[in-house]
Amino acid sequence: MSISLRIPGDPTAVRALGDWMSRMSSSLVEVDLELAYVAGQSENYLRGEAGSAFQRTATAVRNRCSPAMKYLGDASPVIHAYANRLDRGREDFDSYLTQAADRGLTVHGKVVMEPTTDLSACPAPDADPQLTAEWDAFISKVTTYNDLATRVGTWWGELETWCSENFAPLIACLGDLSPLDGLLGELSATDPNKTVVDAALETADARTERDLAEWRTLAQQMQTDADTFTDQLRSGNPATHAAAEAANPRAIREGMEELLDHVEQVSRIGKIIPIVGPAIEIVTIGAAIAEGESGSSQIAGALGGAAGGAAAGGAIAAAGGPLGWVIGGAVVATVTVGSAATWAWEAWVPVDARESIDEWLEDGTRFWQPPQLAG
């Protein structure tokens, strides 16, 4: 029996995708603003009914397009937070590998082997002291190994829970993209307009022709590899399995498994918009499991009230927390009462920044030493 400390995934590539989503959202905002300017000024060029008709039509198009920029803008910090989580997990796991080796456990690459001993039983009280010392060393290794198994299982369980809390709402919000459905067809409803629109899109050299279904299919293959890894991780060690189960309630886990099954079906579809058939099902499942609060928001809520907010903000900042006085100031400035504090914390501080603070609050030793294994 052994414990693998490998964490599948490429945080740098995940972060690059988050960066792209942010850039894409910003460029859609630029388009929207330019159209808004033109609409606002159209009556300078097309006075009378023509100007106001253009203004109303441009506003209708802007309203129908706006969910795209919001969706990408909302998703980007979540993707960054996930990448940061993978990075922090790897940092911790690499530290565990070093600690495990230092404490006498056998380590092969990213795998820690279960400790063994030549002794068949615990030596008697009057046994040779060398045998007793050998036994004590073995027990110490067992303690370290079991603690490691629990920590690894807990980390995976918490990661799965985090995914359900943060990705399920984004899946649920896919339904918000519905206004984009049929928009181009409505603009091209008459034959002359269709000819003009088709020509405009055909001559737009930069227009992407990427096959997104193929993109998703490739991702699905990597997902299958990751699922195989986590299944083996759980089945390989009862302590890891138990810790993962404890950190990730069965109901949430089953909900996410159901969601992943449906995502696999949707991944084969050429287009997500319009949101119909299997896409509706994933939106429904995503909405059903989209619940739960982060540790930092609970603390902000518990310490609600101006004094509490000042205490939380000051504590984070004075102790040299991840974002120091900037976030500390945000907590002080925004916290007034319990529920409002939680709302402000989650609404004003991006999830990737909250994540860094959560991690620091959970383990205040992070900045001077990594989490220490028992034994």
Added chain:
Amino acid sequence: MTDIYVDRDGMEIRLREVIARIDESDATLSDLPSAPDAGIATSIIALIASAGAEAAGVANDATRGLSAITNDVLDDMTVKNEEIADHIRDIEEELDGR
């Protein structure tokens, strides 16, 4: 006299600025990175990102389409302000009809 005032050139210049922003946005869209290995969240992240990309493409195409139709109407020098209004109102009705 219904043709109160039409500054075709001025409107076309403004619409070209919209097209320029769409070209930039389409260029960003075509920079979509390869699907990343995101471990246990790979397929979910791929779905979220690809849905966002698809929505961005529709938004860009729709805005480009509106600009192209408006330019096309303005290009016809025989069309008067009232007819331009009628043409744009037809699109408006299609958008409202959903």
